[in-house]
Structures are given as C-alpha cells and as structure tokens.
Amino acid sequence: MAATQAPITNTTQDALGRVTLVHFPDYNMMVWNGTDAAHTLNMAQCPTGSAVFSSFPTVFSGFSSTQTDTALARYENSAVNGPCFVLAPNQVEGYVVLVEPTGSIIVCATKLVPGSKSYAWELVVGTEIVSESKATSGYQVITGSKAAGAPAAAMGLQNGRLVLNIVWQDAGAGCMVLAQIEVGNPQATLSFKPLNQSCIGQPSLVMQGGISFLAWSGLDKSFNMAIDPAGGVDFQFDDHLVDSSRPSPLGPCLVPINNTQLYVVSASVQGIQYAQFAMNQFGQWGFNPASGCSGIVPGTGISLGGPYAHRDDGTDGDGQTFPALAVVWPDQFGNILTTNIPVSLAPVPIIQAALG
Numbered sequence: 022m023a024a025t026q027a028p029i030t031n032t033t034q035d036a037l038g039r040v041t042l043v044h045f046p047d048y049n050m051m052v053w054n055g056t057d058a059a060h061t062l063n064m065a066q067c068p069t070g071s072a073v074f075s076s077f078p079t080v081f082s083g084f085s086s087t088q089t090d091t092a093l094a095r096y097e098n099s100a101v102n103g104p105c106f107v108l109a110p111n112q113v114e115g116y117v118v119l120v121e122p123t124g125s126i127i128v129c130a131t132k133l134v135p136g137s138k139s140y141a142w143e144l145v146v147g148t149e150i151v152s153e154s155k156a157t158s159g160y161q162v163i164t165g166s167k168a169a170g171a172p173a174a175a176m177g178l179q180n181g182r183l184v185l186n187i188v189w190q191d192a193g194a195g196c197m198v199l200a201q202i203e204v205g206n207p208q209a210t211l212s213f214k215p216l217n218q219s220c221i222g223q224p225s226l227v228m229q230g231g232i233s234f235l236a237w238s239g240l241d242k243s244f245n246m247a248i249d250p251a252g253g254v255d256f257q258f259d260d261h262l263v264d265s266s267r268p269s270p271l272g273p274c275l276v277p278i279n280n281t282q283l284y285v286v287s288a289s290v291q292g293i294q295y296a297q298f299a300m301n302q303f304g305q306w307g308f309n310p311a312s313g314c315s316g317i318v319p320g321t322g323i324s325l326g327g328p329y330a331h332r333d334d335g336t337d338g339d340g341q342t343f344p345a346l347a348v349v350w351p352d353q354f355g356n357i358l359t360t361n362i363p364v365s366l367a368p369v370p371i372i373q374a375a376l377g
Contacts, residue, residue, distance in 0.1 A: 024335060024343040024363035029320055031358055032074045034065065036351040039103030039171045039223055039271075039326040042359075044333060045069070045112065048140050049347060051078075052106045052117065056355050062104060062117065066140045069333065074359070102171035102223070103326055106131075107185060109204070110176070117144070118174045118187055124167040126189060128202060128211070163200050163211040167193040170272070171223035171327075177233065179203075179253060186254055187213075188235065190220050197224060197237065199254055218245070218258055222272030222327050228252060230280030242268035244285065246298070248306065264308065267296060271327035276346055278332055284346060284364060286330040292321035293328050293350060295362065313365035318348065321358075325351040335361055 036053040037060055043050040049067050051074050054060040065078035105118040113133040121127055134141045172189040185202040191213070197220055200213040220237035227234050233249040235256050247261035269287035275298075276284040282299040285308075296315035300306050308315070333347035344366050349359040 024337050024345070026319065026363065027335070027361040029358050029360045030073060031356055032065075032349075034063065034074070034078065034357045035355040036103070036326065036357050037355060038351070039105075040329055040349050040351060040357055041104060041106045042329045042331055042347060042349045043106050043108060044331040044347070045140070049074075049331075049333065050106070050140070050142065051349060051357070051359075052104050053351075053357065054103055062119070062144075064142050102168065105172050105174045105187075105223075107174045107176060110183070116174065116185055118172045120168045120172065120189075124169070124192060126163040126166040126168055126172060126187065126200070128161045128163065128185070128187070161202070161211055163187070163213060165193065166198075166200075166213065167191055170220065173224045173226040173235075175226045175228055176204075177228050177252065177254065182206075186226060188216070188224050188226050190224070191215075195219070201254070216256070216258070218247075218261075220245075220272060221270060225273050225275040227275045227277055227283070229277040229283065234275055234283065236273045236275050236285065238269045238272045238287070239263065241265070242270050244269065244273060244287070246306075262307070267294060267308075269294075269327070271324070274327065274329050276330045276332060278344070278366065282366060284330070284332075286328050286346065286348060288324045288327055288350065289317070290323065291317050293318040293324065293348060295330075295346065295348075295364065297365065297367075299368075301368075309365075309367065311365065311367040314367055318360065318362055321350070321352075323353045325353055325355050333361060335363065 035056040037056050040053040051065050063078040065074040067074040102120045108115045115131050117129045117131050119127045131144050134143050168189045169192040170190040174187045177186050183204040187200045191198045194215045197216040197218050198213040224237040231252045236246045239245050243265040244267045247256040247258050249255050271288045273285050273287040285298050286295045294317050297309040299309050328350035330346045330348040334342050335345040343363050345361045345363045347361050
C-alpha cells in the first residue's frame with residue numbers, strides 16, 4: 022500500500038512566528054510563542070507518530086511585566102519571531118533561545134520535570150548555563166544583540182568542547198551573526214561575530230555526519246546553503262550554493278535524515294515546500310531531481326511563520342514503515358497546523374547546482 026500524507030491537523034493552538042518541533046523516542050514536543058499580548062512561551066507534547074498535541078500546554082505565564090523577579094519577567098515578552106529549542110546530549114536538558122521585544126537574544130536553560138508522566142518541561146532559573154550533569158541554570162543575554170528575525174541554534178564541538186552555536190540576522194550588524202556558548206562553562210559576557218551574509222526570516226543550522234550546514238533565504242528570497250566540512254562554524258561562504266528555484270520569504274528548515282541526506286522544508290506562496298538535499302558518489306551536495314524527492318504539501322497555503330520539521334516515519338495499512346517528515350507551521354491566521362508527509366530516500370545522481 023502506497024504511503025499517503027496524513028491529514029492536516031489543527032492543534033487548536035495559536036502562534037505568532039515560527040513554531041519549533043522537537044523529537045524524542047516516545048513523544049514530540051512543540052514550542053511556540055502565543056498570540057496573546059505578551060507572546061507567552063508555550064510547550065506541548067504528543068506521542069511519537071501522532072499529530073494531536075495536548076490541548077493544555079505548559080504556559081510560562083504568570084510572570085507579568087510588573088513582576089519584580091526580572092529573571093522570570095523576561096520570559097513573558099519573549100518573542101514575536103518564535104523560539105528555538107535545542108536538546109542537550111543527555112535528552113533531559115536543553116536550551117530555549119528567544120528574542121525579546123527589544124531585539125536582545127536570550128538563552129534560557131530548560132529541563133524535563135523529574136518523574137513527569139506527561140513529559141512536561143520547565144524553565145530553570147538560576148545562575149549557570151546548563152550542562153549534562155547540572156540542571157541549576159538560567160538565562161543569559163547576548164550582549165549588544167538586536168535580532169531582526171528568529172534565531173537558529175545547534176549543538177556542536179569547538180576545540181573538543183561542547184558548545185551551543187546560535188545564528189540570527191542582526192539589525193545592528195546588518196548581517197547574520199554567530200554567537201557561541203561553551204556548555205558547562207558560563208561566560209560573564211556573551212558576544213557575537215558577523216558572518217557578512219544577510220537573510221530574511223530565520224536561518225537554519227544543523228550538524229550532521231561531521232559536517233555543519235547553514236541555510237538561509239537571501240534578501241531576494243533565494244535559497245542559500247554554506248557548509249563547514251570539518252563540522253565547525255567556519256562556513257565556506259565564498260563557494261556557497263544559491264538556488265533561486267525555491268524562493269521563500271520566511272527562511273528554510275533543514276531536517277537531517279542520515280549522513281548523506283537532508284530535507285529542506287520552507288514556506289512559499291504556493292504552500293509548504295520540501296526537497297531532498299543530498300550527497301552523491303562524488304562528494305557533491307545538491308538537490309535531488311529524482312521523482313518523489315520534492316513537492317508542495319497539498320492544502321497548506323500561505324503561512325504566518327516558517328515551518329519546522331523533523332523525521333518521524335509512518336506506518337502504512339500493511340504495517341510497513343515508510344520515511345516521513347512531521348511538519349508544523351502557523352497558517353496565515355496564526356493557527357498551528359501539523360501533518361506528516363511521506364518522502365523519498367532515493368539515492369542522488371546530482372545534476373543541479375552543487376556544493377563540494
């Protein structure tokens with residue numbers, strides 16, 4: 022039996038800006054900013070393979086603008102651009118990266134509530150950045166940041182140390198910038214450096230198979246991709262890929278599949294689009310022109326924020342597993358929609374513009 026797209030499901034939640042989807046072995050978690058006046062940070066869970074998220078999310082509200090504890094008050098006015106969630110290697114701690122209304126980037130520690138049967142997460146208020154063995158942590162402000170879009174973030178290694186890499190379009194710098202936090206070794210001041218490339222919407226940053234990938238929509242809405250083959254953050258911008266055939270005004274989302282295949286998911290005027298980006302036998306990276314490796318998700322239309330996705334394989338009527346992507350996005354009215362779309366893992370004889 023052929024795999025088919027799951028119905029588009031309205032989660033009954035509303036978002037302003039990008040929604041982040043996090044995959045765990047037993048459940049998925051959705052992280053977003055609400056459409057209330059404070060744009061409150063929300064988290065909700067659902068079982069793996071399901072698209073029905075809890076109707077009662079964890080809402081990090083109650084921290085009014087008059088709250089005297091500024092560490093808590095920060096979270097309420099968190100972002101109109103949408104949060105980014107990064108999972109720590111131990112799978113029970115992580116980071117939420119937010120944009121304040123002032124444009125400042127805020128890095129918050131978070132952890133799974135011990136013993137929670139509903140997989141609830143909580144923000145951790147304290148003085149230190151989270152580590153694999155320490156859950157007493159809190160928030161840090163990236164000094165001088167003035168975000169003009171949602172951030173992208175991913176764990177990586179720098180000189181053998183675990184770090185959190187964060188990229189965003191900065192209004193002050195006039196281009197994308199990179200900040201790096203050493204996990205377990207909090208810095209008194211967090212700074213950033215310019216990347217001398219500009220984007221609209223949010224960029225996407227992933228580390229997969231020992232390679233770092235940075236993707237973004239250029240000012241002309243074209244798809245851009247740069248890599249660091251050494252797995253760091255020294256991206257090869259002089260030789261990066263520019264593809265105008267998949268324009269997006271909101272920025273792409275990169276979905277790692279395996280060490281030689283990614284999927285690019287983005288919003289276009291036609292709807293949510295997806296395409297396989299992979300490495301061929303000659304070590305070149307590019308879009309796979311094979312049948313079934315790209316398309317528009319039917320029934321999606323215009324979205325209010327860029328989509329977010331991860332691999333979440335499905336099962337057909339015969340009990341056979343097929344590769345699929347779980348995708349979540351806010352529609353033009355802010356309704357958070359989600360679906361699972363089957364994709365192809367066909368090998369790639371890349372004949373289009375390529376990296377490598």
